[in-house]
Amino acid sequence: MPRISVPTTARLPSSLRVNPTNPAATKILGRLSRSSLLSVALDWLDDNSLSLAQPYLREDEDDDDEDDDETDDFYPPARSPEALRDVYTLLQARKGSKREILDRITEGDWRHGLSLYQLAMADLQYLYDHPTSQQWSAYRIMPLKPPRDPDGEEPPQVDKQSLTIPRFHPSTFLRTLQAQVLPDVKAHYTFDAHKTLPLLLLRIFIVDSPYNTNLGLQQKTGTPTTTTNFDASRTVYIAFPDASPHLFISKPQTTTLTSSSSSGSSGESKSLRNLLVEGIPKALSRPLQRQRFTLQSTSLVTRNLAALVERRGGGRTNAAGGGWSVYTAAAAAADGDDDDGSKKRETPLDLVLPASASASPPLFLGGGEESGGGNGKRAAVAGLVLAGERREERAVKRARLVARARFGVTAVAGDGKGVERVDVVVEDAFPDAGGEENAGGDEEGGRGGRVGRGGGRKSQVDAVLQRAAGDEDEHEDDTQQQQQDGVAQKWRPYVRLTFHGPHVFAGIRQLVEAGIVDGERMPGWMTGEEGVTIGAVRHGRIRGHKGSGL
Template sequence: MARISVPTTARLPSSLRVDPTNPAATKILGRLSRASLLSVALDWLDDNNLPLALPYLREDEDEDDDDDDETDDFHPPARSPEALREIYTSLQARKGSKREVLDRITEGDWRHGLTLYQLAMADLQYLHDHPTSQQWSAYRIAPLKPPHDPDGEAAPEVDKQSLTIPRFHPSTFLRTLQSHVLPDVKAHYNFDAHRSLPLLILRIFVLDSPYNTNHALQPTGTTTSFDASRTVYIAFPDASPHLFISKPTTTTTLSSSGGRASGGGGESKSLRNLLVEGIPKALSRPLQRERFTLQSTSLVTRNLAELVERRGGGRTNSAGGGWSVYADETKGKKETPLDLVVPGPPLSLPDHGEGGGKRAAAVPVSDAERREERAVKRARLVARARFGGTGLVGDGKGVERVDVVVEDAFPDVVAEDGDGDDEEGVVGRAGRAGRKSRVDGSLGRDAEDEDEDAQEAAAQGWRPFVRLTFHGSHVFAGIRQLVENGIIDGERMPGWMTGEEGVTIGAVRNGRIRGHKGSGL
């Protein structure tokens, strides 16, 4: 422990050790399975990670003194890391309880403390074991135009024609991020490559402390710095101008009834806002006049595979729904919308599958059954045309929630009279002309006293407030099943219901969906 600690803006070192009996450390390790604990322990003992995860070992000069105490120690220390690797490898080969492995780590081999680097590896192991444990939001890195105002008072504008992308260097990025985003709190950073997706994940562990030594982990009164700690992840997809930020989570085990003040949601939102504002500063290079900003893409999900599919570096960013057939890289020949599509047999012809024609000739089918069979087949063809290769139950690329506000005007028809005068013939589709006329009359009376914006709104017609929320394990797969079963008319269904727009939060106006700014509606 450092003898003197002063407040500093430096980040927390990876070698800083945490008491293994700390509730936060116990929680991080306790949620891992037995197999994951053994895998993490072996990763700690790897030669590349050993300097930052050194276990408690027996010293050779104290071998005689420790022989008497060895019988009293339930987990005697090993003589070398190689011997400890053999012990954990043998534990993998046989069955046992999770408590056995957890006690050996916290009370035996790492009884003197777990480094922040070890806790970060355990936390990332849990993320790999549970891919849907975090809620992610996708952001686009957009370049800004050089400022023309010498005073810098004008708001910066996004350069939509620029193809400039920021250069990413981990150490420079972390140093700039610490100085611009979190100078008043201490944070530990750890990079890790995703095992199955083209992602580089940055874990940020934030402590509410001005120190970067062991004093940051010491209790202050009845609480410790871990009680107000936050963990947030930032994922950088390969070859993509996007990044994904997770919702900050807490590692505390105390409840609000235990003396901890409420308001963690506000603190998490503030931390996220700081990151959204600070990450572009860490990516910008002012001397080269390269500045960037983050723009929300209105895509929020717990599925990282879906984020990579929609905002990654592949060809599926702008090819959702039925357009996905043209971005399928598994086919030998790349299809384009200009390819000639040979039409198949008409739906009226019988199915010539395995004995289908013979059964149809042998078994009489009524007209109602034939029409129902044709309707079912057509619904499946329509679903395949609208969704393409997306929206499948087992594809592992589902979103859990879609929130949409419909801002379109109420549909109406114009009924002409016998003289061809249609000025007074505005009738609602439902046939309730009186209700529609009262609304139009009210809007007309208000328009006389309002400004031009109100007159334009009245001319557009009545706009009811309609909010749609789809919730499930795979929203678009559920909508596809509804189309296949004929519950939803797939031919008249808007494109945003197929997922081709790639947004989960948006507003529909004039038939087109646009992403909402911010995180809510």
């Protein structure tokens, strides 16, 4: 630690060490399982990471001093990193408790402190072990038009016809982000390529301190209690998918075990996310080349990172959700993506519903050939029962065909691409015959009837729709459509639908296959083809920042 610590705008170095007994370090390591702890320890001892994760090793001393250390120390230090690597390899081969590994790390091999780089690796390992531990929001990178009057106050406009994509350079991006977004707080950045998904993860660990030395991580003694700068720390992840104009931002999470207040923590998290949403496009922009960008929400929020890559990644499935996914499957089959040549992929022609499925007459096994009256009646009853069973079988088969046609190859239980929550507001006019009874509904209950509605779990759908109302083009289109339809003065009740579950669209598909939901009359947004989790249904179509934003 230097003798003088001066406040600076530089970011925290990766070699900065934290006391192993710090609550933040204890929480990060304590969340991992025994196998993950051993894997992370071996990664620390790798030659590429050893410079930032140097363990506590035995110094060259006399034999007598070495014997005294071995008898007094419960975890005697190793002679070299290679010897310590062999120790953790043997621990990985046998069974034991997690507490044994955790105590050896904090009280033995890294008793002198854990670097921020080591804590970042442990935190990323927890993200890999628990893919649904973070709540992600998808944003689209949109280019801005060059200002006509540089000295004027005209707000920049989005260039929807431009195909410009920003060039991403990690070191330049971090330097600009630290200078423009977080100059008054200290942050530690760590890049890591995702192990299974085509993503580049950026972990941002933010500490509320003006110092980038050990002074910013030490505990400070106050009058009532002993506090630390980690009490106000936050961890945020930013995921950059390969070959995609989108990025994903996680919800900021606290590092300490307890927070001061839930409301204050929520407000700080929202403020931090807003700062990142405003600062990331500035870090990606290149003013000298007259290239400026902004972030627009795509109304897709989920804990499943694989679902985000499926709907906002660089593949073919961005604009081919629901039943349209069969076209991407056919294209992949044409490109030779199948590992097994004998495996047949579905094509759009395979999902055409047979016209005879519903037009075929019910099978009736009459008893015209029976001579006896009693036997003929029993045969007729048996024929009716058998005909009913055949009709049920045909109905079940048709429901499955309808589900295949509406959902395609998506919304399959167990595919690992499900979303857990979908919020939809229906803003269509209430259908009525005369149109005069509900003409004054807007004056009493408002446009959406939001006044006086009951309480319940808070949702982001209202805030998202308010932001979407600021889009002038969309608002003008809605007004013109309402005037053309003649429903501008009709009553519009506030109807909000919320779907919960581990895989919402897979559950809707199962309801269609069971015949509970009519798959033929079901709207398209219920199949997930729009790729949004928050939106408003207007004129029968979902509009969440113009649907998928494509």
